[in-house]
Amino acid sequence: MKLDLTEIAQHVGKQMAYEVDEPAESIEDLQVLRPIRGSLRFTNTGDLLLVRGFLHTSVELECSRCLRLFEMPLLCEVEEQVELRALAARPFEHPQVTIIPEEGDTLFLDGNILDLTELIRQMLWVSLPIKPLHAEECKGLCPTCGADLNEGECGCQKQVGHPAFAVLAKLLAQMEES
Ligand SMILES: [Zn+2]
Ligand SMILES: [Zn+2]
Numbered sequence: 001m002k003l004d005l006t007e008i009a010q011h012v013g014k015q016m017a018y019e020v021d022e023p024a025e026s027i028e029d030l031q032v033l034r035p036i037r038g039s040l041r042f043t044n045t046g047d048l049l050l051v052r053g054f055l056h057t058s059v060e061l062e063c064s065r066c067l068r069l070f071e072m073p074l075l076c077e078v079e080e081q082v083e084l085r086a087l088a089a090r091p092f093e094h095p096q097v098t099i100i101p102e103e104g105d106t107l108f109l110d111g112n113i114l115d116l117t118e119l120i121r122q123m124l125w126v127s128l129p130i131k132p133l134h135a136e137e138c139k140g141l142c143p144t145c146g147a148d149l150n151e152g153e154c155g156c157q158k159q160v161g162h163p164a165f166a167v168l169a170k171l172l173a174q175m176e177e178s
Contacts, residue, residue: 001116008044009084009112016042020055020116027121030128031060033071036120040078051080051114055123061132065140066148072132076123082109 001022008014022036038055055076060069108119139149147154 003114003116004112005042005049005114006112008042009049012044012046014044018042020053020120022117022120024057027124030124032057032124033060034058036124038076038078044084047084049082049084051078051082051119053078055120057124059124059128061128063134063138064131065133065138066150067141068134068148070132070134072129074124074127076127078119078123080119 003018008016018040020036020038020040024032024035026032034057036055036057038053040051040053043050043052055078056074058071058073061072062069108115108122135150141147142149142154142156144156145154147156
């Protein structure tokens with residue numbers, strides 16, 4: 001989906017609202033399970049084009065502890081801004097557009113054309129948790145036999161402390177003996 005921002009880029013003070021309703025399609029490796037809905041508001045402040053709003057959907061993630069797949073609702077707040085100088089001055093070329101803050105990425109803008117699919121892709125990626133958990137109290141897998149500890153104890157002996165400390169303790173014990 002592409003949105004033409006020429007009209008808004010050329011009129012200071014102009015606002016435009018856009019209701020997002022995109023089908024649930026996988027984005028790269030990310031399984032999108034529900035339609036991506038939300039609303040975006042574009043505002044021309046004279047210096048900046050503001051993009052404000054929210055998106056919500058639901059994606060399939062793998063639990064970082066027990067590796068099971070689970071559905072996770074995502075709510076993304078959109079807060080982007082683009083310098084308008086370049087946009088308004090040369091609407092039919094592809095000017096270098098500077099996004100503030102500087103870590104931002106201009107992949108979703110090509111001249112005055114906003115690539116909504118790309119914007120959504122970026123918003124979803126930054127909203128993903130670094131270590132997704134299917135449940136806050138997930139017990140994970142047994143490091144010895146790989147059993148899912150959420151389904152019960154596996155009978156393996158629990159490791160006490162970090163294995164490196166066990167080695168150190170043994171060395172210390174040996175030194176005391178000699
Ligand atoms: Zn889990
Ligand atoms: Zn085990």
